[in-house]
Amino acid sequence: MKTLLKASGLTKRFGGLTAVDNVSVDVNIxxxxxxxxxxxxxKSTLIKMVSGVYQPDDGEIVFDDKKVTFNGPREARDLGIETIYQDLALAENLDVSSNIFLxxxxxxxxxxxxxxxxxxxRMREESSKVLDRLDIHIPSLAQQIRNLSGGQRQTVAVARTIYWNAKLVIMDEPxxxxxxxxxRKVLTLVRTLCEQGVPVIIISHNMQDVFAVADRIVVLRRGKKVGELLAAKATPDEVVSLMVGAEAVHEMGVIPKALNGTVEPA
Ligand SMILES: Nc1ncnc2c1ncn2[C@@H]1O[C@H](COP(=O)(O)OP(=O)(O)OP(=O)(O)O)[C@@H](O)[C@H]1O
Ligand SMILES: [Mg+2]
Incomplete structure (x- = not known):
C-alpha cells in the first residue's frame, strides 16, 4: 500500500493553547x-494544516513522496489535497454544474x-460524467443548489473535488x-472514492459512521494523538474511552463504587 500522506509531529499553537501537539498521521492509498x-x-486544526489553511509551528508534511509546505489552501489544492468543510462552500443560487466549475x-x-x-x-456534459463515475444521481443538473437536499449538496461538493483531480479528500463532519x-449515501460515496484510488480522511463524532466507513481510526484528545486503531479490530466503546480519557472512564467507574461505600469519595 502506497503512503500518500505522511504528516509527522504536527504542532499548532494559538497563543498559550496548543491546539495540536506533535501529531503524526499517515494516509495510504x-x-x-x-x-x-x-x-x-x-481535529479541524490538524486537517487545516494538511490542507494549507494553517502553517504548522512544528512538524512536516510529506505528500506523494515530496516534502511540502503550503502558503495557503490553494497550494494544497493544486497538489490534489481537497477539503470539504461543513459549510461546503457551494453557491446556493447557481446550478449543479456551475458549482462543479465554480x-x-x-x-x-x-x-x-x-x-x-x-x-x-460542456460544463453540464462534464458534470454529468463525473457524477456518473461516482454513481451519484441528481435529477437535474440545472437545479439550483438551494433546492437540493443536504446529502445531494454533499455529493456535489465531492464531485467537484474529483473533477479537479483530487488525490486526497478530507471531509470535516460530512x-x-x-x-x-x-x-448512508455519503458514506457509500466515501467508499467509492477510496476504491477508485482516492483515500479519504473523515472527521466524525458519530461512531456508527466511523465504523461503517473507516479502515483505520485516529483518536485525538486535547491536541494529542492518544490512539490509532484498525476499525476491524476495535470497538466503539474502546474508541470512546480513548476520546474521553482514562480519568473520565475511571470517574464513571468510581461513582457507583463510591455509592456502594466501597471507595472513599475524594
Ligand atoms: N483560530 C483559532 N484561534 C484560537 N484558538 C483556536 C483557533 N482554532 C481552534 N482553536 C482552539 O483550538 C482547539 C482545537 O480546536 P479544533 O477546532 O481543532 O477542535 P475540533 O476537534 O475540530 O472540535 P469540534 O469537534 O468542536 O469541531 C480548541 O480549543 C479551539 O478553541
Ligand atoms: Mg472541528
Whole structure:
C-alpha cells in the first residue's frame, strides 16, 4: 500500500493553547482514515494544516513522496489535497454544474478572447460524467443548489473535488446535518472514492459512521494523538474511552463504587 500522506509531529499553537501537539498521521492509498475526538480536540486544526489553511509551528508534511509546505489552501489544492468543510462552500443560487466549475468555468472564446461566454453545455456534459463515475444521481443538473437536499449538496461538493483531480479528500463532519438515508449515501460515496484510488480522511463524532466507513481510526484528545486503531479490530466503546480519557472512564467507574461505600469519595 502506497503512503500518500505522511504528516509527522504536527504542532499548532494559538497563543498559550496548543491546539495540536506533535501529531503524526499517515494516509495510504486504498484506505479511509477516521479522525475522531471530542469537541476542541484539535481535529479541524490538524486537517487545516494538511490542507494549507494553517502553517504548522512544528512538524512536516510529506505528500506523494515530496516534502511540502503550503502558503495557503490553494497550494494544497493544486497538489490534489481537497477539503470539504461543513459549510461546503457551494453557491446556493447557481446550478449543479456551475458549482462543479465554480471559479474554473469553461468558456467559449470569440474574437480572440475579447468576448467570452460560459460554455454551459460542456460544463453540464462534464458534470454529468463525473457524477456518473461516482454513481451519484441528481435529477437535474440545472437545479439550483438551494433546492437540493443536504446529502445531494454533499455529493456535489465531492464531485467537484474529483473533477479537479483530487488525490486526497478530507471531509470535516460530512454527515452531521444529514438524515439517515442521506448519511448512508455519503458514506457509500466515501467508499467509492477510496476504491477508485482516492483515500479519504473523515472527521466524525458519530461512531456508527466511523465504523461503517473507516479502515483505520485516529483518536485525538486535547491536541494529542492518544490512539490509532484498525476499525476491524476495535470497538466503539474502546474508541470512546480513548476520546474521553482514562480519568473520565475511571470517574464513571468510581461513582457507583463510591455509592456502594466501597471507595472513599475524594
Ligand atoms: N483560530 C483559532 N484561534 C484560537 N484558538 C483556536 C483557533 N482554532 C481552534 N482553536 C482552539 O483550538 C482547539 C482545537 O480546536 P479544533 O477546532 O481543532 O477542535 P475540533 O476537534 O475540530 O472540535 P469540534 O469537534 O468542536 O469541531 C480548541 O480549543 C479551539 O478553541
Ligand atoms: Mg472541528
Amino acid at each position: 486504498g484506505e479511509v482514515v477516521g479522525l475522531v475526538g471530542d469537541n476542541g480536540a484539535g 471559479g474554473r468555468e469553461i468558456k467559449n472564446r470569440y474574437f480572440g478572447g475579447v468576448i467570452n461566454t460560459l460554455n454551459r453545455n 454527515t452531521a446535518a444529514l438524515g439517515v438515508s442521506e448519511q
